[in-house]
Amino acid sequence: DTRKQGDKTLGNQLLERLARAPDARTPMSANGAQQFGRPNERHDDNRSMNPGSAGHNVGSEPSEPATKRQQIVNYTRKRTLSLIWANKLVDHYLNCGCMFVAVVAIAELCEDLPRYEETLEQMHQVVGHLVRNGMPLLERLLEFEPRITAFNLQNLTFQHLSSPGGPDRLVHCAVHKLRVLHHLWSAFDFQLLPRSIAVCTGSVRSLALSNIDGELLMTAGDDNLVRIWDLRTGKCMALYAGHKSIVSWCGFTPDDMYVVSASFDSTIKIWDSRSGRCRCTLNGHTDSILDADISANGKLIASASMDGTVRLWGLHNATCYRIFCGHQPDSWVKCVVFLLDGSGILS
Numbered sequence: 001d002t003r004k005q006g007d008k009t010l011g012n013q014l015l016e017r018l019a020r021a022p023d024a025r026t027p028m029s030a031n032g033a034q035q036f037g038r039p040n041e042r043h044d045d046n047r048s049m050n051p052g053s054a055g056h057n058v059g060s061e062p063s064e065p066a067t068k069r070q071q072i073v074n075y076t077r078k079r080t081l082s083l084i085w086a087n088k089l090v091d092h093y094l095n096c097g098c099m100f101v102a103v104v105a106i107a108e109l110c111e112d113l114p115r116y117e118e119t120l121e122q123m124h125q126v127v128g129h130l131v132r133n134g135m136p137l138l139e140r141l142l143e144f145e146p147r148i149t150a151f152n153l154q155n156l157t158f159q160h161l162s163s164p165g166g167p168d169r170l171v172h173c174a175v176h177k178l179r180v181l182h183h184l185w186s187a188f189d190f191q192l193l194p195r196s197i198a199v200c201t202g203s204v205r206s207l208a209l210s211n212i213d214g215e216l217l218m219t220a221g222d223d224n225l226v227r228i229w230d231l232r233t234g235k236c237m238a239l240y241a242g243h244k245s246i247v248s249w250c251g252f253t254p255d256d257m258y259v260v261s262a263s264f265d266s267t268i269k270i271w272d273s274r275s276g277r278c279r280c281t282l283n284g285h286t287d288s289i290l291d292a293d294i295s296a297n298g299k300l301i302a303s304a305s306m307d308g309t310v311r312l313w314g315l316h317n318a319t320c321y322r323i324f325c326g327h328q329p330d331s332w333v334k335c336v337v338f339l340l341d342g343s344g345i346l347s
Contacts, residue, residue: 080170082141082142082143083141083142083170083171083174084170085141086138086141086142086170086174087170087173087174087177089134089137089138089141090138090174090177090178090181091177093126093130093134093181094177094180094181094184096126097123097126097181097184097185098184100119100122100123100126101184101187101188103115103119104116104119104120104123104188107119120188123185123188123190124190127185127190127192130192131192138174142171142174156175156178156179156182156193157175178192178193195234197229197231197234199217199219199221199227199229200219200221200222200223200225200227201221201222201223202221202222202223203221203222204219204220204221205220205221205222205246205247205248205249206219206220206221206247206248206249206250206251207219207250208250208251208252209252210228210252210256211252211253211254211255211256212255212256213256215230215231215232216228216229216230216231216237217229217231218250218251218252218259219250220247220248220249220250220261221246221247222246224241224243224244224245224246224247224263225239225240225241225243225247226239226240226241226243226247226250226259226261226271227239227240228259228273238273238276239276240259240261240269240271240276240278242269242278242281243261243263243265243267243269244263244265245263245264245265245288246263246264246288247261247262247263247264248262248263248264248288248289248290248291249261249262249289249290249291249292250262251292251293251294252273252294253294253298253315254294254296254297254298255298256273257272257273257274258270258271258272258273258279258315259271259272259273260292260294260301260315262289262290262291262292262303263288263289264288264289265288266283266285266286266287266288266289266305267281267282267283267285267289268281268282268289268292268301268303268313269281269282270282270315270318280318282301282303282313282318282320284311284320284323285303285305285307285309285311286305286307287305287306287307288305288306289303289304289305289306290304290305290306290332290333290334290335291303291304291333291334291335291336292304292336293336293337293338293345294315294338295338295342296338296340296341296342297342298315299314299315299316300312300313300314300315300321300338300342301313301314301315302336302337302338302345302347303336304333304334304335304336304347305332305333306332306333308325308327308328308329308330308331308332308333309323309324309325309327309333310323310324310327310333310336310345310347311323311324312324312345324345324347327347333347335347
């Protein structure tokens with residue numbers, strides 16, 4: 001397939017890609033020596049041009065162009081075979097999916113409920129097998145640009161790939177087939193590849209959905225920031241910066257007017273959700289805050305800390321009403337939550 005659809009163009013593209021690779025300019029042999037000449041070695045142009053010169057061993061080492069050509073041939077062969085096998089793997093799951101859909105449709109027409117339920121169970125097993133085994137194997141086969149390939153496989157996109165007729169055309173084919181498979185199984189409520197959004201440069205510590213618009217997601221994490229995302233578009237709608245350490249918890253007030261965040265810097269910040277301005281900072285804990293919660297009426301905040309205490313705060317007047325010290329000394333309070341009727345706190 002590679003030879004029939006333009007070896008020359010593909011070879012030039014692969015040569016450019018190979019030239020950009022760190023190991024393509026100075027390939028190393030097994031003992032660490034450079035194959036294309038040693039840095040301190042001086043070459044005599046007359047000796048290299050005259051095979052009969054004294055001390056010249058004809059054919060002892062391949063020339064640089066010949067070595068590069070062989071390297072390109074080996075790279076192309078390995079890459080093409082891996083892409084072919086990757087597509088065969090996807091074809092296997094796609095054929096299984098098509099057969100399952102046909103059996104389910106026939107069972108539904110014939111009102112064969114046992115067969116229908118049995119086929120759905122088998123579909124569930126195949127989807128699980130693809131997620132657990134097929135996708136890691138597919139990423140292993142497509143290891144040439146691991147970050148690009150993994151991102152496109154997980155999100156079913158074509159970002160950073162060449163044109164459909166270029167060296168990445170077989171990756172395009174694999175992603176197209178996975179798209180078909182995803183839509184095919186989504187009709188039966190099997191989410192093959194749920195959409196993902198990169199929301200934090202470090203670990204994500206807390207998530208909260210808007211109480212008014214369920215498509216708005218707030219995240220907090222190890223990058224000391226709080227963000228609000230639109231799940232429909234995957235875009236960041238707002239960013240709140242001010243904490244000096246990891247943000248361990250975040251949440252909306254019931255009316256979404258304010259955003260509350262707690263951090264390892266021992267503070268709680270209350271933000272205006274529309275302007276992004278920090279309305280006030282609650283100080284009092286002597287160690288990192290691990291969790292917090294907002295009461296159902298939106299008037300109180302409870303916080304749990306590594307200092308072993310739980311504090312009750314007024315959201316609007318920024319006042320600490322009470323400190324609960326019922327836990328054992330030198331113990332961390334990791335979780336806190338208001339009762340639904342607001343009559344108490346669990347920690």
